[in-house]
Amino acid sequence: xxxxxxxxxxxxxxxxxxxxxxxxxxxxxxxxxxxxxxxxxxxxxxxxxxxxxxxxxxxxxxxxxxxxxxxxxxxxxxxxxxxxxxxxxxxxxxxxxxxxxxxxxxxxxxxxxxxxxxxxxxxxxxxxxxxxxxxxxxxxxxxxxxxxxxxxxxxxxxxxxxxxxxxxxxxxxxxxxxxxxxxxxxxxxxxxxxxxxxxxxxxxxxxxxxxxxxxxxxxxxxxxxxxxxxxxxxxxxxxxxxxxxxxxxxxxxxxxxxxxxxxxxxxxxxxxxxxxxxxxxxxxxxxxxxxxxxxxxxxxxxxxxxxxxxxxxxxxxxxxxxxxxxxxxxxxxxxxxxxxxxxxxxxxxxxxxxxxxxxxxxxxxxxxxxxxxxxxxxxxxxxxxxxxxxxxxxxxxxxxxxxxxxxxxxxxxxxxxxxxxx
Amino acid sequence: xxxxxxxxxxxxxxxxxxxxxxxxxxxxxxxxxxxxxxxxxxxxxxxxxxxxxxxxxxxxxxxxxxxxxxx
Numbered sequence: 001x002x003x004x005x006x007x008x009x010x011x012x013x014x015x016x017x018x019x020x021x022x023x024x025x026x027x028x029x030x031x032x033x034x035x036x037x038x039x040x041x042x043x044x045x046x047x048x049x050x051x052x053x054x055x056x057x058x059x060x061x062x063x064x065x066x067x068x069x070x071x072x073x074x075x076x077x078x079x080x081x082x083x084x085x086x087x088x089x090x091x092x093x094x095x096x097x098x099x100x101x102x103x104x105x106x107x108x109x110x111x112x113x114x115x116x117x118x119x120x121x122x123x124x125x126x127x128x129x130x131x132x133x134x135x136x137x138x139x140x141x142x143x144x145x146x147x148x149x150x151x152x153x154x155x156x157x158x159x160x161x162x163x164x165x166x167x168x169x170x171x172x173x174x175x176x177x178x179x180x181x182x183x184x185x186x187x188x189x190x191x192x193x194x195x196x197x198x199x200x201x202x203x204x205x206x207x208x209x210x211x212x213x214x215x216x217x218x219x220x221x222x223x224x225x226x227x228x229x230x231x232x233x234x235x236x237x238x239x240x241x242x243x244x245x246x247x248x249x250x251x252x253x254x255x256x257x258x259x260x261x262x263x264x265x266x267x268x269x270x271x272x273x274x275x276x277x278x279x280x281x282x283x284x285x286x287x288x289x290x291x292x293x294x295x296x297x298x299x300x301x302x303x304x305x306x307x308x309x310x311x312x313x314x315x316x317x318x319x320x321x322x323x324x325x326x327x328x329x330x331x332x333x334x335x336x337x338x339x340x341x342x343x344x345x346x347x348x349x350x351x352x353x354x355x356x357x358x359x360x361x362x363x364x365x366x367x368x369x370x371x372x373x374x375x376x377x378x379x380x381x382x383x384x385x386x387x388x389x390x391x392x393x394x395x396x397x398x399x400x401x402x403x404x405x406x407x408x409x410x411x412x413x414x415x416x417x418x419x420x421x422x
Numbered sequence: 423x424x425x426x427x428x429x430x431x432x433x434x435x436x437x438x439x440x441x442x443x444x445x446x447x448x449x450x451x452x453x454x455x456x457x458x459x460x461x462x463x464x465x466x467x468x469x470x471x472x473x474x475x476x477x478x479x480x481x482x483x484x485x486x487x488x489x490x491x492x493x
Contacts, residue, residue: 032464036472047471049464067467159443208481214459216444220451224459228481278482282457289456295482305479313456321456331478357478368465382465388476413472417464 024057032417034382039410042106043073059131060123069114069141074106078241078353079263080339080405081105082252089191089261091179091240096191104407107240109178114141129156133167143239146173152210165212176201177239184267185347187260188242196265204234204270220284225277232272241266243353244340251398254343264341266352268334274299289313302335303357323368325384330361333393339405342397355390358406362388366413377420384413 029052036045047070053063079086079099087098091109099105116139125132133152139145152167175181179197182188186196208230215223242263247254253262280293291311298304309327316322334357336350366384373379390406444452451457460466474480 030463032462032468034468034472045472047468049467051463051467065467067471069471159445161443216449216452219444219448222452222457222459226482230481274479274481276479276481280459282459284451284454284457291461295479297479297481301478303478305477307479307482311461323461329473329477329479334478356476362477368462380462386476409476411476413468415465415468417462419463 026055026421028053028055028419028421030417030419032382032415034413034415037412037414038073040104040407041074042409043071043075045072046070058124060121062122063118063120065116065118065120067114067116067139069116071112071114073111074108075240076355076407077105077107078266079105079244079253080353080400081403081407083399083402084252086253087261088242088263089188089195091177093179093189093193093195093197094191102403104404109240112141112143114139114144116140116146129160130154135169137171143177144173144175146171148172148206150208161216163212163214165210165214167208167210167212169206169208169210171206171208173204173206173234174201175203175235175239179239181235182237182239182265184237185264185351188263188265189259190256190261193259202235204232204236206230206232217281222282224280228274228276228278230272230274230276232274234270236268236270236272237266238268238352238354239265241352241354243338243351245343246340246397246400248342248344248397251396251400251402264351266354267350268336268352269301269350272299272301287315301357303332305329305331319372321370323370325364325366325368327364328361329364331359333357333359333391337393339393339396339400355406355409358390359393360388360390360406362386364413376422378418380417380419382413382415382417386411386413 031050034047036047038044047068049065049067051063051065053061055061077088081102081104083101085098085101086105087096088105089096116137118135118137120133120135122131122133124130131154133154135150137148148169148171150167150169152165154163154165156163179195181197181199181202183196183198189195208228211227213225217223243266244253245262245264246252256262274297276295276297278293278295282289282291293309295307307327307329309325311323311325313321313323334352336348336352337357338351339353341351364384364386366382368380368382370378370380388409390408392406396405
Protein backbone atom coordinates (compact mmCIF):
# COMPACT_ATOMS: atom_id res chain seq x y z
CA UNK A 1 0.00 0.00 0.00
CA UNK A 2 1.30 3.42 -0.82
CA UNK A 3 2.14 5.76 2.05
CA UNK A 4 -0.63 8.18 1.13
CA UNK A 5 -3.16 5.33 1.33
CA UNK A 6 -1.85 4.57 4.82
CA UNK A 7 -2.29 8.24 5.73
CA UNK A 8 -5.85 8.28 4.46
CA UNK A 9 -6.69 5.16 6.47
CA UNK A 10 -5.03 6.72 9.51
CA UNK A 11 -7.16 9.82 9.06
CA UNK A 12 -10.22 7.57 8.90
CA UNK A 13 -9.29 6.19 12.29
CA UNK A 14 -9.11 9.76 13.57
CA UNK A 15 -12.62 10.61 12.53
CA UNK A 16 -14.52 7.37 12.72
CA UNK A 17 -16.19 6.06 15.83
CA UNK A 18 -15.69 2.34 16.33
CA UNK A 19 -18.69 0.62 14.79
CA UNK A 20 -17.43 -2.94 14.81
CA UNK A 21 -18.71 -6.16 16.20
CA UNK A 22 -19.16 -7.03 19.85
CA UNK A 23 -15.40 -7.52 20.24
CA UNK A 24 -14.83 -3.91 19.09
CA UNK A 25 -13.15 -5.02 15.83
CA UNK A 26 -14.30 -4.06 12.36
CA UNK A 27 -13.49 -6.32 9.42
CA UNK A 28 -13.51 -4.84 5.95
CA UNK A 29 -13.33 -6.41 2.53
CA UNK A 30 -13.02 -4.15 -0.50
CA UNK A 31 -12.82 -5.70 -3.92
CA UNK A 32 -12.90 -4.43 -7.46
CA UNK A 33 -12.42 -5.88 -10.93
CA UNK A 34 -11.19 -3.46 -13.56
CA UNK A 35 -11.21 -3.93 -17.31
CA UNK A 36 -8.97 -1.38 -19.01
CA UNK A 37 -8.91 -1.29 -22.78
CA UNK A 38 -7.07 0.95 -25.22
CA UNK A 39 -7.96 1.77 -28.81
CA UNK A 40 -6.10 0.65 -31.94
CA UNK A 41 -5.26 -2.84 -30.71
CA UNK A 42 -3.13 -1.54 -27.90
CA UNK A 43 -3.09 -2.62 -24.28
CA UNK A 44 -5.89 -4.40 -22.47
CA UNK A 45 -5.75 -5.17 -18.78
CA UNK A 46 -7.92 -7.29 -16.53
CA UNK A 47 -7.15 -6.36 -12.94
CA UNK A 48 -8.84 -7.77 -9.86
CA UNK A 49 -7.98 -6.19 -6.50
CA UNK A 50 -8.99 -7.35 -3.05
CA UNK A 51 -8.19 -5.68 0.27
CA UNK A 52 -8.88 -7.30 3.61
CA UNK A 53 -8.70 -4.94 6.57
CA UNK A 54 -9.18 -5.28 10.30
CA UNK A 55 -9.65 -2.26 12.57
CA UNK A 56 -8.91 -3.21 16.15
CA UNK A 57 -10.40 -1.62 19.22
CA UNK A 58 -7.13 0.05 20.23
CA UNK A 59 -7.12 1.98 16.90
CA UNK A 60 -4.54 -0.29 15.34
CA UNK A 61 -5.33 -1.83 11.99
CA UNK A 62 -4.05 -4.35 9.48
CA UNK A 63 -4.62 -4.28 5.73
CA UNK A 64 -3.60 -6.97 3.28
CA UNK A 65 -4.08 -6.33 -0.42
CA UNK A 66 -3.73 -8.62 -3.42
CA UNK A 67 -3.60 -7.28 -6.97
CA UNK A 68 -3.49 -9.35 -10.13
CA UNK A 69 -2.72 -7.62 -13.43
CA UNK A 70 -3.34 -9.65 -16.58
CA UNK A 71 -2.04 -7.70 -19.56
CA UNK A 72 -2.59 -8.44 -23.23
CA UNK A 73 -2.39 -6.47 -26.43
CA UNK A 74 0.52 -4.43 -27.68
CA UNK A 75 2.32 -1.25 -26.78
CA UNK A 76 4.19 1.28 -28.96
CA UNK A 77 7.84 0.28 -29.31
CA UNK A 78 9.08 3.86 -29.74
CA UNK A 79 9.32 3.94 -33.54
CA UNK A 80 6.69 6.00 -35.32
CA UNK A 81 4.56 5.28 -38.38
CA UNK A 82 6.22 5.47 -41.78
CA UNK A 83 4.98 5.28 -45.38
CA UNK A 84 7.19 2.23 -45.82
CA UNK A 85 6.65 -1.08 -44.03
CA UNK A 86 8.93 -1.56 -41.01
CA UNK A 87 10.34 -4.80 -39.63
CA UNK A 88 11.41 -5.18 -36.02
CA UNK A 89 13.12 -8.05 -34.20
CA UNK A 90 11.38 -9.52 -31.18
CA UNK A 91 13.20 -9.08 -27.85
CA UNK A 92 14.00 -12.80 -27.79
CA UNK A 93 15.97 -12.24 -31.01
CA UNK A 94 14.35 -15.27 -32.57
CA UNK A 95 11.49 -13.74 -34.48
CA UNK A 96 10.38 -10.55 -36.13
CA UNK A 97 7.22 -8.63 -36.84
CA UNK A 98 6.36 -6.31 -39.67
CA UNK A 99 4.26 -3.19 -39.38
CA UNK A 100 2.27 -1.96 -42.38
CA UNK A 101 2.81 1.53 -43.81
CA UNK A 102 1.00 4.16 -41.79
CA UNK A 103 0.52 1.95 -38.73
CA UNK A 104 1.88 2.68 -35.24
CA UNK A 105 4.63 0.12 -34.57
CA UNK A 106 3.35 -1.96 -31.65
CA UNK A 107 5.18 -4.69 -29.76
CA UNK A 108 3.11 -7.43 -28.14
CA UNK A 109 5.97 -9.04 -26.18
CA UNK A 110 4.66 -7.97 -22.84
CA UNK A 111 1.68 -10.33 -22.56
CA UNK A 112 2.07 -10.99 -18.93
CA UNK A 113 0.47 -11.45 -15.56
CA UNK A 114 1.68 -9.51 -12.55
CA UNK A 115 0.87 -10.41 -8.97
CA UNK A 116 1.34 -7.95 -6.14
CA UNK A 117 0.84 -8.42 -2.42
CA UNK A 118 1.06 -5.72 0.23
CA UNK A 119 0.53 -5.58 3.96
CA UNK A 120 0.12 -2.48 6.14
CA UNK A 121 0.00 -2.17 9.88
CA UNK A 122 -1.06 0.95 11.79
CA UNK A 123 -0.32 1.09 15.49
CA UNK A 124 -0.66 3.73 18.22
CA UNK A 125 2.77 4.28 19.77
CA UNK A 126 4.19 6.38 22.60
CA UNK A 127 0.87 8.06 23.44
CA UNK A 128 -2.71 8.55 22.21
CA UNK A 129 -1.66 11.17 19.71
CA UNK A 130 1.04 9.28 17.87
CA UNK A 131 0.79 6.40 15.44
CA UNK A 132 3.22 4.39 13.35
CA UNK A 133 2.32 2.92 9.98
CA UNK A 134 4.47 0.12 8.59
CA UNK A 135 4.11 -1.37 5.14
CA UNK A 136 5.66 -4.06 2.98
CA UNK A 137 5.01 -4.94 -0.64
CA UNK A 138 6.17 -7.46 -3.19
CA UNK A 139 5.26 -7.83 -6.83
CA UNK A 140 6.34 -10.18 -9.55
CA UNK A 141 5.94 -10.53 -13.30
CA UNK A 142 8.01 -12.49 -15.78
CA UNK A 143 10.53 -9.72 -16.35
CA UNK A 144 10.21 -7.56 -13.24
CA UNK A 145 10.41 -8.17 -9.49
CA UNK A 146 9.86 -5.53 -6.85
CA UNK A 147 10.27 -5.57 -3.08
CA UNK A 148 9.56 -2.63 -0.82
CA UNK A 149 8.88 -1.38 2.67
CA UNK A 150 7.74 1.86 4.26
CA UNK A 151 7.36 3.50 7.64
CA UNK A 152 5.35 6.61 8.50
CA UNK A 153 5.00 8.43 11.81
CA UNK A 154 1.76 10.35 12.39
CA UNK A 155 1.18 12.89 15.14
CA UNK A 156 -2.16 14.52 16.00
CA UNK A 157 -2.60 18.07 17.30
CA UNK A 158 -5.34 20.56 18.05
CA UNK A 159 -7.79 18.08 19.49
CA UNK A 160 -7.12 15.66 16.63
CA UNK A 161 -8.01 18.28 14.06
CA UNK A 162 -4.50 18.36 12.66
CA UNK A 163 -2.27 15.46 11.73
CA UNK A 164 1.34 15.78 10.68
CA UNK A 165 3.06 12.83 9.10
CA UNK A 166 6.53 11.93 7.95
CA UNK A 167 7.28 8.76 6.04
CA UNK A 168 9.99 6.94 4.18
CA UNK A 169 9.60 4.24 1.55
CA UNK A 170 12.24 2.01 -0.04
CA UNK A 171 11.83 -0.18 -3.09
CA UNK A 172 14.29 -2.50 -4.75
CA UNK A 173 13.46 -3.67 -8.26
CA UNK A 174 15.09 -6.29 -10.47
CA UNK A 175 14.55 -6.07 -14.22
CA UNK A 176 15.11 -9.25 -16.24
CA UNK A 177 13.96 -8.44 -19.76
CA UNK A 178 13.29 -11.07 -22.38
CA UNK A 179 16.43 -11.43 -24.49
CA UNK A 180 18.66 -9.76 -21.91
CA UNK A 181 19.60 -6.13 -21.19
CA UNK A 182 19.98 -4.21 -24.47
CA UNK A 183 23.14 -2.15 -24.97
CA UNK A 184 22.05 1.50 -24.79
CA UNK A 185 22.21 3.39 -28.10
CA UNK A 186 23.32 0.26 -30.01
CA UNK A 187 21.29 -1.02 -32.93
CA UNK A 188 18.53 -3.57 -32.85
CA UNK A 189 19.84 -6.36 -35.12
CA UNK A 190 18.06 -8.66 -37.56
CA UNK A 191 16.33 -11.73 -36.18
CA UNK A 192 18.64 -14.69 -35.78
CA UNK A 193 21.82 -12.56 -35.73
CA UNK A 194 23.92 -11.68 -32.66
CA UNK A 195 22.05 -9.13 -30.56
CA UNK A 196 23.56 -6.04 -28.96
CA UNK A 197 22.69 -7.14 -25.47
CA UNK A 198 24.81 -7.70 -22.34
CA UNK A 199 23.75 -9.35 -19.15
CA UNK A 200 20.47 -10.89 -18.06
CA UNK A 201 19.29 -8.42 -15.46
CA UNK A 202 19.80 -5.10 -13.76
CA UNK A 203 18.44 -3.36 -10.69
CA UNK A 204 17.12 -0.07 -9.45
CA UNK A 205 16.45 1.35 -5.99
CA UNK A 206 13.82 3.93 -5.10
CA UNK A 207 13.79 6.02 -1.93
CA UNK A 208 10.79 8.22 -1.20
CA UNK A 209 10.20 10.70 1.58
CA UNK A 210 6.76 12.06 2.38
CA UNK A 211 5.64 14.96 4.54
CA UNK A 212 1.92 15.22 5.06
CA UNK A 213 -0.55 17.53 6.73
CA UNK A 214 -4.21 16.74 7.26
CA UNK A 215 -6.37 19.53 8.66
CA UNK A 216 -10.02 19.56 9.65
CA UNK A 217 -11.22 22.95 8.43
CA UNK A 218 -14.76 22.84 9.84
CA UNK A 219 -17.56 20.35 10.59
CA UNK A 220 -17.91 19.61 6.88
CA UNK A 221 -14.46 20.07 5.41
CA UNK A 222 -11.13 18.30 5.59
CA UNK A 223 -7.99 19.24 3.71
CA UNK A 224 -4.76 17.39 2.98
CA UNK A 225 -1.33 18.43 1.75
CA UNK A 226 1.42 15.95 0.83
CA UNK A 227 4.95 16.72 -0.29
CA UNK A 228 6.95 13.82 -1.66
CA UNK A 229 10.60 13.70 -2.62
CA UNK A 230 11.88 10.65 -4.45
CA UNK A 231 15.22 9.41 -5.73
CA UNK A 232 15.54 6.55 -8.15
CA UNK A 233 18.97 5.05 -8.81
CA UNK A 234 19.87 2.30 -11.22
CA UNK A 235 18.48 0.87 -14.40
CA UNK A 236 15.61 3.01 -15.64
CA UNK A 237 15.61 2.30 -19.37
CA UNK A 238 12.64 0.59 -20.89
CA UNK A 239 14.38 -2.48 -22.38
CA UNK A 240 11.66 -2.89 -25.02
CA UNK A 241 11.75 0.66 -26.34
CA UNK A 242 13.70 1.83 -29.37
CA UNK A 243 14.43 5.12 -31.11
CA UNK A 244 14.28 5.24 -34.92
CA UNK A 245 17.20 6.63 -36.95
CA UNK A 246 15.70 8.85 -39.61
CA UNK A 247 17.11 10.09 -42.92
CA UNK A 248 17.22 13.91 -42.50
CA UNK A 249 16.00 14.48 -46.06
CA UNK A 250 13.40 11.76 -46.75
CA UNK A 251 12.13 11.46 -43.17
CA UNK A 252 12.12 7.66 -43.55
CA UNK A 253 14.09 5.21 -41.37
CA UNK A 254 17.53 4.78 -42.91
CA UNK A 255 18.39 1.60 -44.76
CA UNK A 256 19.52 -1.47 -42.88
CA UNK A 257 23.30 -1.73 -42.65
CA UNK A 258 24.49 -5.33 -42.41
CA UNK A 259 22.65 -6.81 -39.44
CA UNK A 260 21.92 -3.37 -37.94
CA UNK A 261 18.30 -2.24 -38.22
CA UNK A 262 17.66 1.52 -38.15
CA UNK A 263 16.53 1.45 -34.51
CA UNK A 264 18.62 2.15 -31.44
CA UNK A 265 17.90 0.94 -27.91
CA UNK A 266 16.99 3.88 -25.75
CA UNK A 267 19.07 5.28 -22.91
CA UNK A 268 17.85 7.21 -19.85
CA UNK A 269 19.91 8.57 -16.95
CA UNK A 270 20.54 6.14 -14.11
CA UNK A 271 19.48 8.71 -11.54
CA UNK A 272 16.17 10.52 -11.18
CA UNK A 273 15.10 12.98 -8.49
CA UNK A 274 11.42 13.84 -8.40
CA UNK A 275 9.12 15.98 -6.28
CA UNK A 276 5.37 16.22 -6.00
CA UNK A 277 3.09 18.55 -4.11
CA UNK A 278 -0.45 17.29 -3.62
CA UNK A 279 -3.49 19.08 -2.20
CA UNK A 280 -6.92 17.62 -1.63
CA UNK A 281 -10.11 18.98 -0.09
CA UNK A 282 -13.25 17.03 0.74
CA UNK A 283 -16.37 19.03 1.57
CA UNK A 284 -19.78 17.75 2.62
CA UNK A 285 -22.72 19.78 1.36
CA UNK A 286 -26.21 19.17 2.76
CA UNK A 287 -26.26 15.66 1.24
CA UNK A 288 -23.63 15.54 -1.47
CA UNK A 289 -19.85 15.45 -1.20
CA UNK A 290 -17.42 17.33 -3.37
CA UNK A 291 -13.81 16.25 -3.67
CA UNK A 292 -11.14 18.26 -5.43
CA UNK A 293 -7.41 17.67 -5.74
CA UNK A 294 -4.37 19.15 -7.43
CA UNK A 295 -0.88 17.74 -7.89
CA UNK A 296 2.20 19.44 -9.26
CA UNK A 297 5.10 17.19 -10.20
CA UNK A 298 8.59 17.84 -11.47
CA UNK A 299 11.81 15.89 -11.84
CA UNK A 300 15.36 16.36 -13.01
CA UNK A 301 14.66 14.59 -16.28
CA UNK A 302 12.80 17.74 -17.28
CA UNK A 303 9.29 16.36 -16.87
CA UNK A 304 6.80 18.61 -15.15
CA UNK A 305 3.11 17.98 -14.83
CA UNK A 306 -0.12 19.27 -13.34
CA UNK A 307 -3.10 17.15 -12.40
CA UNK A 308 -6.51 18.46 -11.39
CA UNK A 309 -9.32 16.16 -10.38
CA UNK A 310 -12.90 16.80 -9.36
CA UNK A 311 -15.41 14.30 -8.04
CA UNK A 312 -18.98 15.10 -7.05
CA UNK A 313 -21.00 12.54 -5.18
CA UNK A 314 -24.74 12.97 -5.81
CA UNK A 315 -26.84 11.19 -3.24
CA UNK A 316 -29.81 9.48 -4.89
CA UNK A 317 -32.05 8.45 -2.03
CA UNK A 318 -31.01 6.42 0.95
CA UNK A 319 -29.10 3.64 -0.79
CA UNK A 320 -27.66 5.02 -4.01
CA UNK A 321 -25.20 7.56 -5.26
CA UNK A 322 -23.67 8.55 -8.51
CA UNK A 323 -20.28 10.20 -8.57
CA UNK A 324 -19.16 11.87 -11.78
CA UNK A 325 -15.48 12.58 -12.04
CA UNK A 326 -13.28 14.71 -14.23
CA UNK A 327 -9.49 14.55 -14.32
CA UNK A 328 -7.23 16.80 -16.34
CA UNK A 329 -3.53 16.06 -16.71
CA UNK A 330 -0.82 17.87 -18.62
CA UNK A 331 2.83 16.91 -18.93
CA UNK A 332 5.93 18.49 -20.42
CA UNK A 333 8.41 16.19 -22.16
CA UNK A 334 11.61 14.82 -20.70
CA UNK A 335 14.71 16.73 -21.83
CA UNK A 336 15.91 13.73 -23.79
CA UNK A 337 12.60 12.84 -25.45
CA UNK A 338 12.60 12.75 -29.26
CA UNK A 339 10.45 11.20 -31.97
CA UNK A 340 13.63 9.96 -33.66
CA UNK A 341 17.31 10.67 -34.25
CA UNK A 342 18.55 12.11 -37.55
CA UNK A 343 21.26 10.14 -39.29
CA UNK A 344 24.58 11.95 -39.32
CA UNK A 345 23.96 13.99 -36.19
CA UNK A 346 26.00 13.27 -33.05
CA UNK A 347 24.42 10.72 -30.76
CA UNK A 348 23.00 12.27 -27.59
CA UNK A 349 23.95 10.79 -24.24
CA UNK A 350 20.30 10.07 -23.42
CA UNK A 351 17.30 9.61 -25.66
CA UNK A 352 13.88 8.01 -25.48
CA UNK A 353 10.96 7.92 -27.90
CA UNK A 354 8.64 6.43 -25.29
CA UNK A 355 5.44 8.48 -25.65
CA UNK A 356 4.96 8.40 -21.88
CA UNK A 357 8.03 10.62 -21.53
CA UNK A 358 6.73 13.04 -24.16
CA UNK A 359 4.51 16.09 -24.07
CA UNK A 360 0.77 15.45 -23.83
CA UNK A 361 -2.39 16.26 -22.04
CA UNK A 362 -5.08 13.92 -20.96
CA UNK A 363 -8.70 14.11 -19.89
CA UNK A 364 -10.47 11.34 -18.03
CA UNK A 365 -14.20 11.62 -17.50
CA UNK A 366 -16.68 9.19 -16.13
CA UNK A 367 -18.66 8.19 -13.10
CA UNK A 368 -19.04 5.64 -10.35
CA UNK A 369 -22.48 4.39 -9.34
CA UNK A 370 -22.96 2.75 -5.98
CA UNK A 371 -25.78 0.93 -4.24
CA UNK A 372 -25.63 0.02 -0.57
CA UNK A 373 -27.67 -2.95 0.58
CA UNK A 374 -27.41 -1.92 4.20
CA UNK A 375 -25.06 0.33 6.06
CA UNK A 376 -22.31 -2.25 5.77
CA UNK A 377 -22.12 -3.37 2.14
CA UNK A 378 -22.02 -1.73 -1.23
CA UNK A 379 -21.96 -2.75 -4.88
CA UNK A 380 -20.59 -0.22 -7.31
CA UNK A 381 -19.85 0.20 -10.99
CA UNK A 382 -17.40 2.52 -12.61
CA UNK A 383 -17.11 3.77 -16.18
CA UNK A 384 -14.45 6.20 -17.41
CA UNK A 385 -13.08 7.33 -20.73
CA UNK A 386 -9.53 8.64 -21.03
CA UNK A 387 -8.30 10.64 -23.98
CA UNK A 388 -4.58 11.34 -24.15
CA UNK A 389 -3.42 13.85 -26.77
CA UNK A 390 0.29 13.75 -27.56
CA UNK A 391 2.14 16.72 -28.99
CA UNK A 392 4.81 16.83 -31.66
CA UNK A 393 8.20 17.95 -30.32
CA UNK A 394 10.80 19.64 -32.50
CA UNK A 395 10.97 19.80 -36.25
CA UNK A 396 9.83 16.98 -38.52
CA UNK A 397 11.17 16.28 -41.99
CA UNK A 398 10.01 14.60 -45.18
CA UNK A 399 7.80 11.57 -44.64
CA UNK A 400 7.49 12.36 -40.90
CA UNK A 401 5.30 15.30 -41.86
CA UNK A 402 2.85 12.92 -43.55
CA UNK A 403 2.67 10.60 -40.53
CA UNK A 404 1.18 10.82 -37.08
CA UNK A 405 4.41 10.70 -35.09
CA UNK A 406 2.60 11.51 -31.85
CA UNK A 407 -0.57 9.42 -31.95
CA UNK A 408 -3.32 9.99 -29.43
CA UNK A 409 -4.51 7.33 -27.03
CA UNK A 410 -8.07 6.52 -26.04
CA UNK A 411 -8.88 4.13 -23.25
CA UNK A 412 -11.92 2.76 -21.47
CA UNK A 413 -12.08 1.88 -17.78
CA UNK A 414 -14.95 -0.32 -16.63
CA UNK A 415 -15.08 -1.87 -13.19
CA UNK A 416 -17.38 -3.54 -10.74
CA UNK A 417 -16.68 -3.41 -7.03
CA UNK A 418 -18.05 -4.85 -3.83
CA UNK A 419 -17.30 -3.76 -0.27
CA UNK A 420 -18.53 -5.18 2.98
CA UNK A 421 -17.92 -4.45 6.67
CA UNK A 422 -18.83 -6.39 9.75
CA UNK B 423 8.66 29.36 -6.00
CA UNK B 424 5.26 27.76 -6.35
CA UNK B 425 6.37 24.97 -4.03
CA UNK B 426 7.60 27.38 -1.37
CA UNK B 427 4.36 29.38 -1.28
CA UNK B 428 2.19 26.31 -0.91
CA UNK B 429 4.53 24.73 1.66
CA UNK B 430 4.45 27.90 3.80
CA UNK B 431 0.65 27.92 3.72
CA UNK B 432 0.59 24.25 4.66
CA UNK B 433 2.92 24.78 7.60
CA UNK B 434 1.02 27.87 8.77
CA UNK B 435 -2.35 26.13 8.73
CA UNK B 436 -2.12 24.40 12.14
CA UNK B 437 -1.27 27.72 13.75
CA UNK B 438 -4.18 29.62 12.19
CA UNK B 439 -6.32 30.77 15.08
CA UNK B 440 -9.12 31.59 12.69
CA UNK B 441 -9.64 27.83 12.11
CA UNK B 442 -12.26 26.75 14.65
CA UNK B 443 -11.21 23.58 16.38
CA UNK B 444 -13.95 21.04 15.77
CA UNK B 445 -14.90 19.20 18.94
CA UNK B 446 -15.13 15.39 18.90
CA UNK B 447 -18.90 15.49 19.31
CA UNK B 448 -19.16 17.67 16.18
CA UNK B 449 -17.32 15.21 13.99
CA UNK B 450 -20.43 13.29 12.97
CA UNK B 451 -20.34 14.47 9.35
CA UNK B 452 -16.58 14.10 9.08
CA UNK B 453 -16.86 10.54 10.37
CA UNK B 454 -19.03 9.42 7.47
CA UNK B 455 -17.29 6.97 5.08
CA UNK B 456 -17.86 9.29 2.11
CA UNK B 457 -15.69 11.90 3.88
CA UNK B 458 -12.63 9.67 3.91
CA UNK B 459 -9.56 11.14 2.23
CA UNK B 460 -9.47 7.95 0.20
CA UNK B 461 -12.51 8.00 -2.03
CA UNK B 462 -12.33 4.30 -2.83
CA UNK B 463 -9.57 2.04 -1.49
CA UNK B 464 -9.56 -0.20 -4.54
CA UNK B 465 -10.65 2.43 -7.07
CA UNK B 466 -7.94 4.88 -6.09
CA UNK B 467 -5.30 2.14 -6.14
CA UNK B 468 -6.37 1.04 -9.63
CA UNK B 469 -6.44 4.61 -10.91
CA UNK B 470 -3.00 5.32 -9.46
CA UNK B 471 -1.56 2.25 -11.13
CA UNK B 472 -3.09 2.97 -14.53
CA UNK B 473 -2.12 6.64 -14.57
CA UNK B 474 1.39 5.87 -13.30
CA UNK B 475 1.75 3.37 -16.16
CA UNK B 476 0.56 5.77 -18.83
CA UNK B 477 2.14 9.02 -17.64
CA UNK B 478 5.56 10.29 -16.68
CA UNK B 479 4.61 11.39 -13.17
CA UNK B 480 4.15 9.71 -9.82
CA UNK B 481 3.82 10.63 -6.18
CA UNK B 482 1.41 12.86 -4.29
CA UNK B 483 -1.49 10.50 -4.36
CA UNK B 484 0.93 7.59 -4.43
CA UNK B 485 4.58 6.92 -3.82
CA UNK B 486 7.24 4.44 -4.78
CA UNK B 487 8.50 3.73 -8.26
CA UNK B 488 8.55 0.03 -7.87
CA UNK B 489 5.92 -2.55 -8.34
CA UNK B 490 5.89 -2.93 -12.08
CA UNK B 491 7.90 -2.32 -15.22
CA UNK B 492 5.40 0.27 -16.29
CA UNK B 493 7.19 3.61 -16.34
